[in-house]
Each structure stands twice: as C-alpha cells, then as structure tokens.
Amino acid sequence: MTPLLQLDAVTKRFGGLCAVSAARLEVQAGHTHGIIGPNGAGKTTLFNLITGIYTPDEGAIRFEGTNIAGFRPNQIAARGIGRTFQNIRLCRDLTVLDNVRMAYDVRLTSSTWSALLNLPSHRREEQRSIEGSFELLKAFGMDAMAGQLAGGLPYGLQRRLEIARALALKPRLLLLDEPAAGMNSAETLRLMEFLRWVREHFDVTLVLIEHHMKLVMGLCDHITVLDFGVTIADGTPAEIQGNRRVIDAYLGEEVEA
Amino acid sequence: MVGAFACLLLVSLVPLPFIVALLAVMVITAVLGALIERVAYRPLRQAPRVSAIITALGCGLVIQNTTLSLSPYARPMPRLFESRTFEFAGVTLNSLQLFIIGVSGVLMLGLDFVIRKTDWGIALRATASDRATVPLMGVPVNRVISLTFAVGGALAGAAGVLYSQAYPVVGAAMGALIGWKAFVAAVIGGIGSIRGAVLGGYILGVVEVTTVVVLPSTWRDLIAYSLLLVILIFKPNGLLGSAAQQKV
Amino acid sequence: MPTPRTLGSSVAGCRWALPVLAASAFLAALLHQQWALFNGYTEFVLITAGINIILCASLNLVNGYMGEFSVGHAGFMAVGAYAAGLLAVKILPGATPVWAFPLVVAFGGVIAAAIGFLLALLSFKTRGDYLAIITLAFLMIVKSALENIPFTGGPRGLLGIERLTTLPQTVAWVIVTLWVIRNLVYSKFGRGITAIREDELAAGAMGVRTREAKILAFVVSSFFGGVAGSLFAHQLQFINPATFDIIRSTDILVMVYIGGVASLTGSLLGAVLVTVLAQLLQPLGTWRAVVMPLTLVFLMLFRPRGLLGLREFAWLLPGRELLQRIKEKSP
Numbered sequence: 001m002t003p004l005l006q007l008d009a010v011t012k013r014f015g016g017l018c019a020v021s022a023a024r025l026e027v028q029a030g031h032t033h034g035i036i037g038p039n040g041a042g043k044t045t046l047f048n049l050i051t052g053i054y055t056p057d058e059g060a061i062r063f064e065g066t067n068i069a070g071f072r073p074n075q076i077a078a079r080g081i082g083r084t085f086q087n088i089r090l091c092r093d094l095t096v097l098d099n100v101r102m103a104y105d106v107r108l109t110s111s112t113w114s115a116l117l118n119l120p121s122h123r124r125e126e127q128r129s130i131e132g133s134f135e136l137l138k139a140f141g142m143d144a145m146a147g148q149l150a151g152g153l154p155y156g157l158q159r160r161l162e163i164a165r166a167l168a169l170k171p172r173l174l175l176l177d178e179p180a181a182g183m184n185s186a187e188t189l190r191l192m193e194f195l196r197w198v199r200e201h202f203d204v205t206l207v208l209i210e211h212h213m214k215l216v217m218g219l220c221d222h223i224t225v226l227d228f229g230v231t232i233a234d235g236t237p238a239e240i241q242g243n244r245r246v247i248d249a250y251l252g253e254e255v256e257a
Numbered sequence: 258m259v260g261a262f263a264c265l266l267l268v269s270l271v272p273l274p275f276i277v278a279l280l281a282v283m284v285i286t287a288v289l290g291a292l293i294e295r296v297a298y299r300p301l302r303q304a305p306r307v308s309a310i311i312t313a314l315g316c317g318l319v320i321q322n323t324t325l326s327l328s329p330y331a332r333p334m335p336r337l338f339e340s341r342t343f344e345f346a347g348v349t350l351n352s353l354q355l356f357i358i359g360v361s362g363v364l365m366l367g368l369d370f371v372i373r374k375t376d377w378g379i380a381l382r383a384t385a386s387d388r389a390t391v392p393l394m395g396v397p398v399n400r401v402i403s404l405t406f407a408v409g410g411a412l413a414g415a416a417g418v419l420y421s422q423a424y425p426v427v428g429a430a431m432g433a434l435i436g437w438k439a440f441v442a443a444v445i446g447g448i449g450s451i452r453g454a455v456l457g458g459y460i461l462g463v464v465e466v467t468t469v470v471v472l473p474s475t476w477r478d479l480i481a482y483s484l485l486l487v488i489l490i491f492k493p494n495g496l497l498g499s500a501a502q503q504k505v
Numbered sequence: 506m507p508t509p510r511t512l513g514s515s516v517a518g519c520r521w522a523l524p525v526l527a528a529s530a531f532l533a534a535l536l537h538q539q540w541a542l543f544n545g546y547t548e549f550v551l552i553t554a555g556i557n558i559i560l561c562a563s564l565n566l567v568n569g570y571m572g573e574f575s576v577g578h579a580g581f582m583a584v585g586a587y588a589a590g591l592l593a594v595k596i597l598p599g600a601t602p603v604w605a606f607p608l609v610v611a612f613g614g615v616i617a618a619a620i621g622f623l624l625a626l627l628s629f630k631t632r633g634d635y636l637a638i639i640t641l642a643f644l645m646i647v648k649s650a651l652e653n654i655p656f657t658g659g660p661r662g663l664l665g666i667e668r669l670t671t672l673p674q675t676v677a678w679v680i681v682t683l684w685v686i687r688n689l690v691y692s693k694f695g696r697g698i699t700a701i702r703e704d705e706l707a708a709g710a711m712g713v714r715t716r717e718a719k720i721l722a723f724v725v726s727s728f729f730g731g732v733a734g735s736l737f738a739h740q741l742q743f744i745n746p747a748t749f750d751i752i753r754s755t756d757i758l759v760m761v762y763i764g765g766v767a768s769l770t771g772s773l774l775g776a777v778l779v780t781v782l783a784q785l786l787q788p789l790g791t792w793r794a795v796v797m798p799l800t801l802v803f804l805m806l807f808r809p810r811g812l813l814g815l816r817e818f819a820w821l822l823p824g825r826e827l828l829q830r831i832k833e834k835s836p
C-alpha cells in the first residue's frame with residue numbers, strides 16, 4: 001500500500017545549520033503517527049516543510065502520490081493537509097466563527113465577480129459556509145462563543161479552536177505540533193480522548209509532535225524519532241521503547257521513571 | 258534639514274568656527290532625535306509595526322511643514338570657510354568637496370566601528386534581532402534605543418550642515434527630498450547594514466549624477482525611484498541585506 | 506468579516522436602511538441638479554466629500570482590512586485623473602456627453618487598476634516597511650513621469666477638462682464604491698484579506714489563496730482610487746503632477762486612520778470629518794500641512810485603530826452576515 005505521506009531524503013538548511021537532513025518518513029493512511037525528539041531536533045521544521053512554509057533544499061515530499069515539494073502553503077492545504085502551530089497562530093482579531101470560516105472557504109468555488117456583485121450563487125455559497133462552520137463549532141462544543149474574538153479565548157480553547165480550524169479544511173492528514181504543551185496530566189488524558197474522537201469522527205490521519213510520552217505511546221501506531229535533523233529510529237511504540245539509541249538520545253530518564 | 262537650519266541660525270547669531278558649528282548642530286539634532294523617539298515611538302513599541310511607520314512619516318511631515326510655515330522661502334547659506342581648487346590627475350576638486358568627503362568618510366567608518374565593536378553597538382544589534390529576550394539579559398533597551406535615535410539625529414544634522422555647504426541654499430523642502438533619498442539609499446543597500454547604506458548612497462549618487470548628465474535633470478527622481486523598485490524586485494532585502502526566513 | 510462588534514442590531518430595521526439611505530442620497534442629488542438646492546460652495550464641498558469617501562474606503566481595503574501600509578494612493582488617483590482627463594481632452598473628439606462620462610471615469614479606474622495589479626505582484630515578496638517604500642517609490646515615479654511626458658502637459662499639467670462631475674454622478678459612484686467594497690470584504694475573499702492582516706503565514710497554511718487575495722485587494726483599491734481621480738479631474742477641470750504628492754496621500758491616510766481601520770462606516774465618517782476640517786482650516790494656510798500629520802501622530806498614539814476601528818454599523822452589513830450575528834448571540 002502506498003503511504004499517504006512519504007518524505008524521501010528531505011533536507012533543509014538554515015545558513016550553516018542543517019535543521020533536517022535526509023529525513024525519511026512514511027505515514028500510512030488511517031494511522032496515528034508520532035514524531036518525537038529533543039528540542040531543536042527539527043520536528044517543527046519537518047512540519048513546515050510538509051505544509052510548504054519552507055521549501056526543501058533536497059528531497060521529495062509525496063502526498064497521495066504527488067510530489068508537493070515547492071507547492072505554496074495554500075495549495076497544499078487545499079490538497080488536504082491541515083495543521084496546528086507550536087505557538088498558537090489564530091487570527092486574534094477575527095471572531096471564532098471567522099477563524100473557522102477562513103479555512104472552510106477552500107471548498108467554495110464562486111467567482112470573483114459573483115462576490116463583488118453579491119450575486120445569488122455567491123450568497124448561497126456564503127450561507128453554506130456559515131452553516132458548515134457553525135456545525136463544526138457545535139461538534140467542538142464551541143458554538144456558544146462563535147461571535148467572540150479568537151484572541152480573547154482562554155489558552156486551552158485557543159488550542160482547540162486551532163484544531164477545529166484545521167479540520168474545517170476537511171483534511172485527510174492533520175499535523176499537530178505539540179498539542180499537549182502546557183497541559184497537566186489530567187488535561188493531557190482528556191486531550192488523548194479528544195484526539196481519539198477527532199480521529200474517528202473526522203476520519204483523518206494524525207501526525208503529532210509531542211513530548212508527553214504517555215500520550216504518544218497511548219495514541220500512536222507508529223513513531224519516528226529525530227535527533228539533530230536525522231531520523232534515528234522508526235517503528236512501533238514497543239520497538240521505540242526498546243531502542244538503545246533512542247533511550248540514549250532522549251528517552252533515558254522518562255522510560256526509567 | 259533641521260540640521261542645516263539650526264546651522265544657519267547659529268552662524269547667523271554668533272560667528273562660529275566651522276567645527277564648533279558642526280558639533281553644536283549635531284548635539285541639537287541628536288536631542289531632537291531622542292525627543293521624537295521618546296514622545297512618538299516609545300509608546301508604540303508594542304503596537305503593530307504599521308503604527309510606527311505612520312508616526313515616522315507624520316513626524317517628518319510635521320517638522321518639515323513647521324519649518325516651511327515659519328520660513329516659506331529658501332535662504333542663502335553663508336560659506337563657513339574659504340574653498341580652494343585643486344587639480345588632481347585631471348580631476349578638478351576643491352577643498353570643500355574634499356572636506357565633505359573626508360568628514361562623511363570619518364563619520365561612516367566611526368559608525369561602522371561603533372556598531373560592530375562597542376557594547377552599545379552589540380546591544381543595539383541584539384535589540385534589533387530580539388526585542389523580547391534582550392531586556393532579560395540586562396540590556397537597558399530604552400536607553401539603547403534612545404541613544405540610537407540620538408546618534409541617527411546627530412548624523413543627519415551633520416549631513417544637513419555638509420549639504421548646506423555644498424549647495425548653499427537652505428529650504429524646508431530639502432529635508433524631505435534628502436530624507437527620502439537617504440531612505441532609498443538605505444533600502445537599496447539593505448536595511449540594517451551600515452556598509453550597505455554607504456554602498457546604496459554611492460550607487461544612488463552616481464546614478465543621479467549620470468542621469469543629470471545624460472538626460473534632463475527632471476528625470477533624476479524618476480530614475481532614482483525606478484532603480485529602487487528594480488532592486489527591490491530582485492533583491493527584496495537590498496543588496497547587502499540578508500534574507501532571514503521567518504521562524505515558525 | 507473583520508468586524509467583531511456591530512453598532513446597532515435590529516435586523517428588520519437594518520436590512521432596509523442601506524438601500525433607503527442610498528436611494529434618498531441619490532434622489533437629493535438629483536433634485537439638487539434640477540433645482541439647485543445648495544449653493545455653489547456647498548455643492549463643491551459635497552462633491553469633494555464624496556470623492557474623499559471613495560478614496561478613503563478604497564485605501565482602507567489595503568491599509569485597514571489587509572493591514573499593509575500603502576502611501577501611494579495619490580498615485581492611483583493621479584493615474585485615474587490623467588487617464589480620464591487625457592481620454593476626454595485629447596483622444597475623444599468633441600465634448601463628452603453626460604451619458605458617456607461614467608465610462609470615462611471607469612476608464613480612469615481601469616488604468617489605475619492595471620497599475621495596481623503590478624504593485625500587487627511586488628507585494629508577494631515584500632511586506633511592511635519595504636512595501637510602504639515601494640508604494641512611495643510608485644508615487645514618486647508616477648509624479649515624476651507625468652512631469653516629464655509632454656503628452657500629459659508636463660509640470661504645468663492638463664488644462665481644459667470639462668466640468669462633468671456633478672453631484673448625482675458623485676453620489677452614484679460613492680454608492681457603487683461602498684457597495685462593491687462591502688461585498689468584497691464580507692465574502693470569502695474579504696476573509697482572506699483580513700486573515701493576511703492577522704497572520705499571513707497561518708492564513709496560507711489554512712488554504713487562504715494569499716496571492717489572489719492581495720491582487721484583488723490592490724486591484725479593487727486602485728480601481729476606486731482611479732475613479733476618485735477621474736471625478737476629481739472633472740471637478741477641478743485642471744490637474745498637474747504636483748496635485749498628487751505625498752501630502753495628498755497623507756490626507757487620505759488621515760481619513761482612514763481617523764475614521765477607523767477595517768470599517769466602512771469609519772471611512773465614511775473619516776472622509777467627511779477631514780473634508781469639513783480641511784475647509785475650516787483653510788485660513789491656516791501651510792500650517793494645515795502641520796496639523797494633518799500631527800493629528801495622525803496623535804491618533805496613532807492614543808487611538809491607533811481610529812474612531813470606529815474594526816466596527817461597523819449593522820445597516821452596512823449584508824443580510825446573511827446580520828443573521829449570522831444574531832445566531833452567534835443565541836446559538
């Protein structure tokens with residue numbers, strides 16, 4: 001079976017620093033894939049490469065068989081890759097609903113002229129975008145705050161909204177960059193349940209960067225370990241937990257603890 | 258422009274030797290620079306970038322138009338010292354031109370050294386690259402920025418004096434034209450690089466002079482600004498500026 | 506949909522407010538045309554206010570909704586003014602009939618929009634300060650080019666333009682401008698444009714077609730800038746390059762930032778305020794050019810988003826957006 005996402009010897013340099021070097025990654029459709037590694041290992045850079053925010057210096061990124069390296073971020077998003085950011089990047093001065101709508105809009109097709117002249121076809125489409133976005137917010141239990149400014153939400157809800165926004169793209173692949181950052185263990189457990197629900201309900205393949213080992217081990221079917229931009233291990237949670245190199249590089253204390 | 262006017266005011270009040278006048282003017286414009294920073298920029302440090310650009314533009318126009326309203330006509334500028342003419346390798350130069358080149362050279366080398374080597378220069382560059390972290394390292398950001406504006410003001414004042422010696426007419430509009438030109442030169446060279454600014458200044462100067470020789474002088478601005486556009490299209494960060502990829 | 510807060514909210518009343526207001530303004534203008542309700546001076550001020558509303562609303566699209574800082578709007582105005590003026594004076598034979606005037610005005614807009622398109626291409630790679638400088642360079646180039654081309658009359662300008670800008674024509678263009686910009690802003694394209702202001706990078710990653718949004722914002726903005734220029738040329742009957750300098754751009758900027766960024770109600774208010782203020786400050790002479798930028802500085806310091814920044818009167822919203830507001834309040 002061809003993987004949903006396949007990175008082939010992808011390299012990205014910043015000046016002299018090789019943030020990602022010859023990285024390989026295969027994500028199977030339907031799986032939940034974890035990416036772990038110490039800070040500065042190049043995990044976020046990997047996400048930025050996949051979503052077109054950076055272009056790789058070398059290598060191919062294949063999504064559903066197409067090499068998307070060099071595509072612009074919005075083209076990649078429209079193809080079905082959604083993401084969240086390590087430092088939340090919502091449109092703070094827009095309402096919660098509008099944050100969702102801006103992603104929901106990728107599937108709208110009405111022309112520029114019909115928008116400028118507010119023609120009926122365009123009006124119908126906008127109406128659908130409002131309703132669809134509301135529905136999504138309702139599923140996330142956030143419809144009551146649809147009219148609030150996104151920047152005014154508490155931190156936890158902002159993280160949740162970022163996921164909702166990414167899902168409004170109806171993506172087949174969802175990249176989550178440290179979704180549990182800043183959460184205590186009770187909250188992390190709830191996040192784990194929430195992500196399970198997302199996986200089922202939206203029928204989406206998840207890739208998550210995480211430091212919480214319980215979350216990663218509990219949720220992921222497959223794990224890739226990065227260190228200094230290099231893939232040092234790749235396998236099932238059980239294989240990773242037993243891997244000497246990983247324990248040396250990163251897991252050491254946490255596995256013993 | 259304020260530099261030139263302050264100089265005009267000073268020398269018409271008291272006869273001063275040139276160097277003293279130059280220094281006095283630099284002090285005045287330095288204070289003005291720091292003052293503007295204090296009143297108009299500091300409160301906006303957390304605000305969006307656009308607000309600061311707007312106040313910069315606004316302050317420039319306020320100063321220029323105040324002067325224009327106070328003194329609507331351009332005035333002659335007394336020469337501050339005698340100039341002699343030399344012949345050197347077939348090129349005619351006079352001592353004034355040499356002097357201007359000399360003073361600006363010294364000031365630029367000095368600035369380049371200060372920014373690259375002194376504590377203040379390092380603090381300044383650190384502040385520019387990461388304003389959030391630098392105060393945590395004990396750098397007095399406010400003082401660093403005030404000082405920067407003062408130095409900028411002083412140098413602009415010096416430029417005004419030199420300019421008024423080369424072209425001995427002082428008018429309110431001169432500052433705006435030169436100010437924009439300075440900006441253009443800085444952008445051509447790459448903002449954040451003193452050497453780039455010097456390079457940009459010379460490129461702009463050469464292009465303008467060549468334009469005036471080849472075409473009617475009214476084409477000068479057209480060519481200068483078109484050059485700016487072309488350079489920005491191909492080198493969006495200027496000739497010597499570095500393109501930092503935004504971290505996500 | 507960049508307006509979190511709505512001023513006034515009774516849906517039933519609001520849905521009719523805009524058409525009724527627009528129609529009565531136009532009707533009043535027509536009546537004036539017939540029976541000269543206002544004296545010449547008042548008419549002049551009203552037309553100026555109308556042109557300023559067009560300028561302000563169109564600049565607000567780029568500076569307010571998209572959050573860029575263009576200082577080149579006077580340049581688009583100049584392009585529109587010269588394009589329409591030259592078309593009417595030098596290209597079309599004889600006097601322009603009244604029915605053809607809207608076409609002449611639109612022609613000015615189209616030429617300006619074409620230039621705006623080029624500027625939009627430049628905005629793909631550069632933003633913020635650099636883009637501001639690019640728009641400044643654009644303004645200088647336009648002005649300088651007009652001074653150097655004999656066909657446009659050089660520094661002395663273009664004379665003998667007919668006086669075709671009447672009050673009804675102006676009001677009609679104001680209505681068209683506000684209507685089109687409102688439609689744009691409250692559409693998926695408008696959401697894209699505001700998302701660029703908020704976070705261009707995240708917007709792209711969420712599927713917003715940032716390049717298209719930028720092109721659209723610049724093209725529509727410069728089109729109406731050109732329209733305003735055409736109307737202006739046919740109001741004053743004489744234009745020269747010096748008319749379209751950085752001071753004029755500053756005046757438009759002051760309107761935008763007084764009225765409020767990302768608010769059409771604000772643009773309406775800002776343009777009218779500045780027009781009236783400019784008339785009142787007439788006796789100050791050149792000091793006016795001190796007062797305006799000073800106002801801008803104080804605004805930035807104390808109310809950086811302007812009086813009505815990010816807010817909108819409910820009657821300006823499209824019906825479905827209004828219903829959405831209601832729904833947001835009681836899900």
Ligand SMILES: Nc1ncnc2c1ncn2[C@@H]1O[C@H](COP(=O)(O)OP(=O)(O)O)[C@@H](O)[C@H]1O
Nearest residue numbers: 014019039040041042043044045046502503504
């Ligand atoms: N835009 C950039 N410019 C320069 N260096 C960068 C940039 N983005 C990331 N880096 C560097 O690349 C390395 C990997 O960063 P990152 O991918 O954020 O690590 P992490 O695994 O913690 O997410 C770090 O050393 C970081 O400083």
Ligand SMILES: [Mg+2]
Nearest residue numbers: 043044045086
């Ligand atoms: Mg990271």
